[in-house]
Amino acid sequence: MMSGQDDAWRQRQEWIESITGLRDGDAISERDREILYREYDRMQQSVQEAMHAMAPEYARRVREDGKESADEWIHARTHELGVENGRRLRQELKELSFADELELDAPAR
Numbered sequence: 001m002m003s004g005q006d007d008a009w010r011q012r013q014e015w016i017e018s019i020t021g022l023r024d025g026d027a028i029s030e031r032d033r034e035i036l037y038r039e040y041d042r043m044q045q046s047v048q049e050a051m052h053a054m055a056p057e058y059a060r061r062v063r064e065d066g067k068e069s070a071d072e073w074i075h076a077r078t079h080e081l082g083v084e085n086g087r088r089l090r091q092e093l094k095e096l097s098f099a100d101e102l103e104l105d106a107p108a109r
Contacts, residue, residue: 008044015040029097039092043085050081 016037023033054077061070093099 012040012044032096032098035092035095039089043089046085047081050077 019028019033019036022028023030028036054074058070058074061073065073
């Protein structure tokens with residue numbers, strides 16, 4: 001069975017390979033590659049830090065309010081984190097050389 005850390009490493013390697021393939025095929029610039037690498041790592045770090053920070057509060061809520069209530073709380077917090085990361089990612093992606101081809105200002109689905 002693969003640990004979460006091994007799985008995260010594998011996913012990052014797959015991401016790197018796909019971005020490297022785009023760069024090798026001249027589909028993206030070197031600057032685009034760096035932006036995409038940086039943002040992937042930033043988002044992963046953000047999620048890890050947030051989950052670590054929320055763990056004690058989640059455990060407290062499980063003890064005091066029950067698992068269902070704690071799950072609702074963590075779901076709401078992770079949704080907020082996703083929205084925040086999505087906003088930041090859209091801003092950063094505007095710096096890509098092909099940003100004019102992306103629908104970055106379209107409403108989220």
